[in-house]
Amino acid sequence: MMRNPAMTDVARLAGVSHQTVSRVLNDHPNVREQTRSRVRAAIAELGYRPNRAARTLVTGRSQSIGVVTQNSTLYGPASLLAAFEQAAAEAGFAVSVGSVSVLDRRSIAEAVARHLDHRVAGIMVIAPVTSANEALDDLPADVPLVAIDGDPRRSAALVTVDQVTGARDATRHLLDAGHQTVWHVSGPAEWFDSAGRIEGWREALRAAGAELPPLMPADWTAASGYRAGQMLARMPEVTAIFAANDHLALGILRAMSERGRRVPEEVSIVGFDDVPEAAYFIPPLTTIRPDFGAVARASLALLLEQIESGLPTTSRQTVAPTLVSRASVAPPPR
Amino acid sequence: MMRNPAMTDVARLAGVSHQTVSRVLNDHPNVREQTRSRVRAAIAELGYRPNRAARTLVTGRSQSIGVVTQNSTLYGPASLLAAFEQAAAEAGFAVSVGSVSVLDRRSIAEAVARHLDHRVAGIMVIAPVTSANEALDDLPADVPLVAIDGDPRRSAALVTVDQVTGARDATRHLLDAGHQTVWHVSGPAEWFDSAGRIEGWREALRAAGAELPPLMPADWTAASGYRAGQMLARMPEVTAIFAANDHLALGILRAMSERGRRVPEEVSIVGFDDVPEAAYFIPPLTTIRPDFGAVARASLALLLEQIESGLPTTSRQTVAPTLVSRASVAPPPR
DNA sequence: GAGGGCGATGTTATCGCTAACATGATCGCT
DNA sequence: AGCGATCATGTTAGCGATAACATCGCCCTC
Numbered sequence: 001m002m003r004n005p006a007m008t009d010v011a012r013l014a015g016v017s018h019q020t021v022s023r024v025l026n027d028h029p030n031v032r033e034q035t036r037s038r039v040r041a042a043i044a045e046l047g048y049r050p051n052r053a054a055r056t057l058v059t060g061r062s063q064s065i066g067v068v069t070q071n072s073t074l075y076g077p078a079s080l081l082a083a084f085e086q087a088a089a090e091a092g093f094a095v096s097v098g099s100v101s102v103l104d105r106r107s108i109a110e111a112v113a114r115h116l117d118h119r120v121a122g123i124m125v126i127a128p129v130t131s132a133n134e135a136l137d138d139l140p141a142d143v144p145l146v147a148i149d150g151d152p153r154r155s156a157a158l159v160t161v162d163q164v165t166g167a168r169d170a171t172r173h174l175l176d177a178g179h180q181t182v183w184h185v186s187g188p189a190e191w192f193d194s195a196g197r198i199e200g201w202r203e204a205l206r207a208a209g210a211e212l213p214p215l216m217p218a219d220w221t222a223a224s225g226y227r228a229g230q231m232l233a234r235m236p237e238v239t240a241i242f243a244a245n246d247h248l249a250l251g252i253l254r255a256m257s258e259r260g261r262r263v264p265e266e267v268s269i270v271g272f273d274d275v276p277e278a279a280y281f282i283p284p285l286t287t288i289r290p291d292f293g294a295v296a297r298a299s300l301a302l303l304l305e306q307i308e309s310g311l312p313t314t315s316r317q318t319v320a321p322t323l324v325s326r327a328s329v330a331p332p333p334r
Numbered sequence: 335m336m337r338n339p340a341m342t343d344v345a346r347l348a349g350v351s352h353q354t355v356s357r358v359l360n361d362h363p364n365v366r367e368q369t370r371s372r373v374r375a376a377i378a379e380l381g382y383r384p385n386r387a388a389r390t391l392v393t394g395r396s397q398s399i400g401v402v403t404q405n406s407t408l409y410g411p412a413s414l415l416a417a418f419e420q421a422a423a424e425a426g427f428a429v430s431v432g433s434v435s436v437l438d439r440r441s442i443a444e445a446v447a448r449h450l451d452h453r454v455a456g457i458m459v460i461a462p463v464t465s466a467n468e469a470l471d472d473l474p475a476d477v478p479l480v481a482i483d484g485d486p487r488r489s490a491a492l493v494t495v496d497q498v499t500g501a502r503d504a505t506r507h508l509l510d511a512g513h514q515t516v517w518h519v520s521g522p523a524e525w526f527d528s529a530g531r532i533e534g535w536r537e538a539l540r541a542a543g544a545e546l547p548p549l550m551p552a553d554w555t556a557a558s559g560y561r562a563g564q565m566l567a568r569m570p571e572v573t574a575i576f577a578a579n580d581h582l583a584l585g586i587l588r589a590m591s592e593r594g595r596r597v598p599e600e601v602s603i604v605g606f607d608d609v610p611e612a613a614y615f616i617p618p619l620t621t622i623r624p625d626f627g628a629v630a631r632a633s634l635a636l637l638l639e640q641i642e643s644g645l646p647t648t649s650r651q652t653v654a655p656t657l658v659s660r661a662s663v664a665p666p667p668r
Numbered sequence: 669g670a671g672g673g674c675g676a677t678g679t680t681a682t683c684g685c686t687a688a689c690a691t692g693a694t695c696g697c698t
Numbered sequence: 699a700g701c702g703a704t705c706a707t708g709t710t711a712g713c714g715a716t717a718a719c720a721t722c723g724c725c726c727t728c
Binding site for chain 1: 383388391396405409413430433452559560584588613618
């Protein structure tokens, strides 16, 4: 039974003190080159790997970042998590995921506390809904924290996709194609994403002097898109729809197809997210593509900045999405 | 500046030794009820939370599980990760994600090593491809490890979706509808999921005495499904297709639609995965639904068993998927 | 009533690191 | 030559828990 080699084992083999080994490991300047390589050789020979727990205990900070997210398989949050994880790994940080079933005050506080028990270096919260954002207020202020998709008017360090611009582009794209106005099937009211997209849609209509149709609220699922689509399909005056995400758009497409309303000949549709399948919907979906990688990198940068400086940031960053044009948009029927 | 209270602070306040506090925390039996509640009160008053790093250092095991997965947004792995995370949280374990960009020997070994540096209690590998499985062979044998979707013939502790049965059901479902034979658009060759689904498909055809058409290989994307679909759409003898996953099926649906071949009137299609949107494809897709929650729970149970007993398991478990019948299957045209 | 066992608690050592201070040797400068 | 700065390294003291052993009553038994 052989236990893992510790620093003293390396020290003994290299004929130095364990502190010197520590110095080599942490790239301290004052070590002779010759000693350094002797230590390196000993490390390699023993296959030594530092015990993170010991280091964490003494420094009070582990080299890992805690992520708080809702346990969902939604495309946005899932992509964000994957992208963030990769960025963190490249920066040498482990990522610990603490998912919660509901994003309320208590659950979030508890998830954050669990992360702090592990002495994470920083915390990243995917907080796309109102309740999550409130929870951020009563968290300890001295821990580096970044929110993704939080309340644009409230959170401290925050990175978001520019929902308003994306929605405005989508709406304008439809207006530019010649449509009188654009209907909107929105996401759930408590999501900031929904709010931003509604706002951008309204702005674009107002700017164009177009009539503002009633809002069709839904959740993010294809099922609710389908229900909204069933309504819209039987209204002949509806010729252009901006769906708050691609799955809603999928549901709408099916409702249109069932009712025999052809897309894009009779009705044009734009989605949001650019899920990988969107190009293979029938017809291929014009949509708004957020850059999740950029969001992940920006939030990590913001977090690292706070970790290194020890100071909280109030910086907030916005990542602009791009419109991907496909076949689901055409001029209105004459 | 107030540092976090430590065990000694609680001990002082409660008028006991820190060891007694430790005993209360770990539910040791030999503590008087009165003392126990005094300690509990002190803990509550100070808002004390144990330092996990310290505990990890002394016990040599942290209460967390390391997950190794490929950094992908594929529906299967992502769902699995989410489900596992939730199950682990319920069992009181934190989950640390170590994603790798390629599932080769070196990357996996490295990811596992990083997890061991943190003294994780166990490791879960989502290892759906051949190369990943080889990597499992040269890992230390004394760490609790479970693979999900590994090689059925090799891995030690393993939980998989029963691909063969699922594929057999899908194929038989099409044959039962009256089709002479069933074509198959498969996933990438190096995935076990692909292999299992191909095997099930072949078995079902053989059992029915049906002709075995050539295999159409693809990857998991809608794009490759579309390309395969373009071929299939121009072959009038093709009336039934089993796609290795729903996104492939989506691509095939579009290719059929473009070529004017109606689904299900002229061609029937069955997918695999039951992604949430499958019910809203045009037409709604008949598909095979794996129970990711069950896979996650089974693998966690296997892992906890090893963690508690300290012994490796060779147990392997299989979770049967179910067929979800929707509108994409009909009898062949006469 | 002495010895043994056990239940409740305290004391000490230890896990594997880093921080802080201590020690020598080397070197430049007056 | 003497003296402090600087470099290379060693020594010691924690970080905050658990483990192992020690202690002290107390009750039971013969």
